[in-house]
Amino acid sequence: MPAAVYVGGGDIAVRDLPVPAAGPGEALVEVSHCGICGSDLHLVLEEFARPGSVLGHEWSGTIAAVGDGVIEWEVGTRVVGNPEPGCGECRACRSRRPSVCARRAATDYLAFSGAFCRYKVTPVERLLRIPDGLSTRVAALTEPTAIALHTVNLAAVEPGDRVLVTGAGPVGLLIVAVLVTRGVRDITVSEPSSVRRDRALAVGAMRVISPEELVRPPMGVVVESPVAIAFECSGHADAAESALDQLDFAGTLVFVGTGSKPPRINHNRMIIFELTTIGAYNYDAAGFGPALELLASGALPLDALIESDDVLLDDVIVTMHRLAAGELPGKVMVRPEVSS
C-alpha cells in the first residue's frame, strides 16, 4: 500500500508498505481521509519524528476486514477512532480528565503508526461508527473537533464572555466555531496572516486584528477592552505574553498551541488580577462521540473549517510547509492515494 513515510531530515517520501493484518479484536480500516495536525508539522519539520514512521492521527475510513473474534463490526462500516479511556480511579480521571490519566503508559510520541497511508489496523473497542448523514471525509475532523470541545469546556466559557483567540490556524478556527455554537458572540481573533484573518471572520469571529494591535498595558492596569478568556492557539511565546496582558480581573488564559520557545509569564499581573492559566490537551471523558454529533448536526461551518482541495500522499510535505507558513487557514485532508 502507498504510505507517506518520514524519511528523516524534515522530509517525507511516498513508499510502498505491506498492508497490515488485523489481529484478534482488531479491524483493518481503509483510510478515507486523514487531517494534517499541528503536531505532525512539529514532528516532521522540526525533525522529532523517527525515520521510517508514518504520521497522521486524524483519520476516518471504512472497515475492510476484521480479525478473529470480532462479531459486532462488519466490513463496510464507516468509522473513526476513539481515544483510550483512562483508569477511572486516578486524580486526573476522577476530575474527568482521562487524557492525562496518571496510569497511562508513557506516550512514545515517536513510535507512531499513523494514517497517512491506505490501511490502518485498530482495536475494535477504539472504533466509533460515523452517523448517517455525515460524510466520511468530514468525519476526519472528529479528533480536532474533540480537542476544541475539550478546550472550550475546560475554560468554562459563558455566552456573555468577551473572548480573544490568538492564532487562526485549524485549531483556532475550530475553537471559534465551537464558541459560536455555545452562544459566544464577542470573539476577537489576533492573527498575522490575512488569509487566516478572513477565514476567522467566515467561521464566526466578531472582529479580527493583527498581533501588533494588542497593546501592552502598564503594570496593574487593565487594557481598554479586557477579555474574560484568551485561547492561545498559535504556540508563539509573544502571542501568549500579549494574550495574558489582555485579560480582565479573574480572567483565564488557555494554552492549546504548542511551541518550541516558552513564553515569559508576568506573575505580578497574574497575582494582582487573580488570573488563571489552563493547559488543554486532548479530549473530554466522553471521547469523540460529542464531536461526531456536533459535526453531524450541521451547526459548524465545515466549508470554512476544511480546505476544499484534498492533498495526495506525494504532496504531504509541500503542504506541511504551506501550513507552517500560514498560507492555508483550514484543516487540510490527505487522501491516501498517489498522483499517477
Ligand SMILES: [Zn+2]
Ligand atoms: Zn491532531
Ligand SMILES: [Zn+2]
Ligand atoms: Zn486514570
